[in-house]
Amino acid sequence: MRACRAAIANEKRRRRRESHNAVERRRRDNINEKIAELATLIPERLDTAASGTPTSPADADPTTPSKEDGEELGARKEEKDRERDGGVKANKGMILRKSVEYIRYLQQLVAAQAVRNRELEARLEG
Numbered sequence: 001m002r003a004c005r006a007a008i009a010n011e012k013r014r015r016r017r018e019s020h021n022a023v024e025r026r027r028r029d030n031i032n033e034k035i036a037e038l039a040t041l042i043p044e045r046l047d048t049a050a051s052g053t054p055t056s057p058a059d060a061d062p063t064t065p066s067k068e069d070g071e072e073l074g075a076r077k078e079e080k081d082r083e084r085d086g087g088v089k090a091n092k093g094m095i096l097r098k099s100v101e102y103i104r105y106l107q108q109l110v111a112a113q114a115v116r117n118r119e120l121e122a123r124l125e126g
Contacts, residue, residue: 032092039095042102 090098 035092035095038099039090042095042098
């Protein structure tokens, strides 16, 4: 009788552990899938860093790097070159960090465009 209860308890624990492991595996797979998707959305090169809000559309132009960002851009370009050449694989932390940088950069572009739109509207009215 006692051995039967112990066997039932062990079986319950085993099923619960397997269920938990499956849930965790799905969670990890989902996180990894979304990080991999983020990696495909980040451009090869960000010409303007996320620090500092552009003051005019020219400052927000993605083809014009700012002077203070030159060193950081050089480091990022070298990093991308190493990744392309097989030297360093983009890890999850790097992908997340670059995603945040890119989102901040896009927010700056939106803000600069809003300023530009307001300036143009004011010219039309005035």
